[in-house]
Amino acid sequence: MIQPPPEGVIRLAVETALAEDRAAEDVTTLAAVTPSLRGTARFLAKQDGVLAGLPVALEAFRVFDPTAGLAVHVQEGGRFAARSILAEVTCSVRAMLQAERVALNFLQRLCGTATHTRAFVDAVAGTGAVILDTRKTTPGLRDLEKYAVRCGGGTNHRRDLAAMAMIKDNHREALARAEMSLADGVAAIRQRTPGVAVEVEIDDLDQLEAALAARPEWILLDNMSNADMAEAVRRTHGRAKLEASGGVNLKSVRAIAETGVDAISVGALTHSAGSVDISLDLEF
The missing domain is CATH 3.90.1170.20 (Quinolinate phosphoribosyl transferase, N-terminal domain)
Structure with a gap:
């Protein structure tokens, strides 16, 4: 149920x-x-x-x-x-x-x-990748829309800003301005909120090793090509879960899943249904 x-x-x-x-x-x-x-x-x-x-x-x-x-x-x-x-x-x-x-x-x-x-x-069936929702929900209706995602067989990603830590591009800029490394940022999160999972967003393979070195639970591959995502899967070799994101649609989602990523987040589940x-x- x-x-x-x-x-x-x-x-x-x-x-x-x-x-x-x-x-x-x-x-x-x-x-x-x-x-x-x-x-x-x-x-x-x-x-x-x-x-x-x-x-x-x-x-x-x-x-x-x-x-x-x-x-x-x-x-x-x-x-x-x-x-x-x-x-x-x-x-x-x-x-x-x-x-x-x-x-x-x-x-x-x-x-x-x-x-x-x-x-x-259905489009990714058999690949092992799960479909995640995002926080791109109708204001005031997030819990209802995330419930509907579950009814459709999808998996809820972080419900809100307190449920999971995510270092995105703007956070990286803020860390750099403070002369802090990505690893420093992850360590600060773990000290403040122990037990909360951490995800780091990257947008090219050059950023992958630094992200892995920071030891987050998840790495978000943002708007990367399928070839680069497949290479990220190979290099990561299970050291972190990999999430693909950015412009995913029903025509592209199967090929993304076949790169070997663990999950694919789709904002359209809630903002464009x-x-x-x-x-x-x-x-x-």
Whole structure:
């Protein structure tokens, strides 16, 4: 079972979205629908995809009707075909109509991320490389989007700036200005936050030996050619995990994986995924 984000994280995201939509002031539903009316509605897929987000959609209905329940037909992380019934929600019709747009917005977008991720995961199958997400997420929705990546078979990279240390190009410039070496920077991180993994970014093979000498757990190969990445794999010989990054797409990802890198980070999983077309059809 894929672990969803904490309930408090889901609740905050949903309440923020409902407030933005002024769902509690729905002038149509509050006037035209009697409070006692209950019904069932089906989440119907209009295209193929991978499921993510049912717990978030359900929370949108429960804000207005705590008794709302979900009959699940496709599990989180499962593939579905167009015209599939994904789940059925039963609750107050008022709650259903007030929360419909927000529930669908979350479900469609998270399914889009999961579906996009699964395409990358499938593209590298058999190579041993894992697909990582990045911090290029929608502000306020990081945990939900990283959950969708997991539903798609991807692996979450560092969640935030405190979860893992990463010395990137601008950090290297700052170290040089302070007359500190890369090894000095890694040592300072280990002294301040022992136990936290360290990654060093490089953009050419000339920087590899210095990076290896600093003994980080990971080295990020940024926008390097496939030939150079394969050479980095050969020279590293398991002394650090290697992550490929930069402009990765579905056409290029297989060849990158075949260089022998351990992981490939893809910002597009979250910043460029579309939405899957899903409708909510009310039935009584």
